[in-house]
Amino acid sequence: MHKVKTCNTCGKTKPEQQFKKRTRLCKDCRNAKERQHYQENKEVFQAKREANRERRNEISRASYARRIDYERRRSAEYRAKNAEKRKAYQRQRVQDLPDAYVAKVIRRRTGLTTQDVYQYPELIQAYRQYLITKRQIQGYEADQACQRLTTEHDRIIRANRAGRDSSVRSKRIE
Numbered sequence: 076m077h078k079v080k081t082c083n084t085c086g087k088t089k090p091e092q093q094f095k096k097r098t099r100l101c102k103d104c105r106n107a108k109e110r111q112h113y114q115e116n117k118e119v120f121q122a123k124r125e126a127n128r129e130r131r132n133e134i135s136r137a138s139y140a141r142r143i144d145y146e147r148r149r150s151a152e153y154r155a156k157n158a159e160k161r162k163a164y165q166r167q168r169v170q171d172l173p174d175a176y177v178a179k180v181i182r183r184r185t186g187l188t189t190q191d192v193y194q195y196p197e198l199i200q201a202y203r204q205y206l207i208t209k210r211q212i213q214g215y216e217a218d219q220a221c222q223r224l225t226t227e228h229d230r231i232i233r234a235n236r237a238g239r240d241s242s243v244r245s246k247r248i249e
Contacts, residue, residue, distance in 0.1 A: 085101065177199050
């Protein structure tokens, strides 16, 4: 069974849910009373609100600053803790060349808007193919450069060894 109460103002019997705790005014009568009180004292309420406006704004700014600081610290901690995971994700994303990545590259290099880029899906496809080809060429050039560096490195090591060997021999002779 539902408990019921009788409102002291309107005299109606209503379910207990229609009343605030420990009161004999139903919510409808209480709201009407609060509205009437506000209308009668509107200037006082507005003056209080104006007087506290700067304090409220200051509190809001401080709260916002704390939240931003917290988020920055949390983000920095996450980046430091998961550096390898983030790098792996970025490498994979760049290797996969999703539409969003290719569109971002196009926007940065051409100055087109996002809407313009996505309006022409063939542009994204063509630029993706361009990036793949460019990477293959850079990979080949990087391999050639590594071979040149390795060859040069080996030559320098051999020359240094030969130089040390000859200086060791000359010291032994003397």
